[in-house]
Amino acid sequence: MTLDFAKSDGLVTAVIQDAATNRVLMVGYMNEEAFRRTVETGFATFWSRSRKKLWLKGESSGHRLVVKEISTDCDQDAVLVKVESQGPGVCHEGYQSCFFRTLAEGEWRVTDKQTYDPSQVYQS
């Protein structure tokens, strides 16, 4: 299960893809412990670069990502994780996918509809 964590300061890039639709849902980063927990628990777990801590996706929202398949790339510094998403969306802004803005005529435009109200899910 060796991955190249050295190339990016202890992290590999993790692309999260919906196993049913093949939509790319988000990009996160995993250190060795996050990757081990992802494999062992079957729920996608990341290293939060901003909060500098392990982050079980869905720990606040309940929208966990159930791992269906994990691939790695030729130089083994990235993983592709196919998941079944528990909940209406992975993005904390209320969208199914974090990639809800598309480039058109030099501007990023929101090209997706919210699937849930984040204020109802992430309560302070």
Added chain:
Amino acid sequence: MTLDFAKSDGLVTAVIQDAATNRVLMVGYMNEEAFRRTVETGFATFWSRSRKKLWLKGESSGHRLVVKEISTDCDQDAVLVKVESQGPGVCHEGYQSCFFRTLAEGEWRVTDKQTYDPSQVYQS
């Protein structure tokens, strides 16, 4: 077209997805110049972290990636680039996708077939 290049030392993560099949083909990294060239030329261009130079994908192999759509994620430190691949594969090891190894019982196993012979494409 603002992206957050500051979070990862001047780079954003670029996920390359086949526009027709939605297969994830590779993960690369773009600095501001690579991103600008990708948008302006319509061919995916990366910053090679190992060679420390701009890298027009396909400059050696001829297997360029024609940009069909570019999305960005909520915190704008990653882009998702849907492409049409010119050629049989994006991976320099001869596969359609760089993600040709899948985790099974704790081991990475090659679960894809080569689509071309890299020794015929990358000549020294």
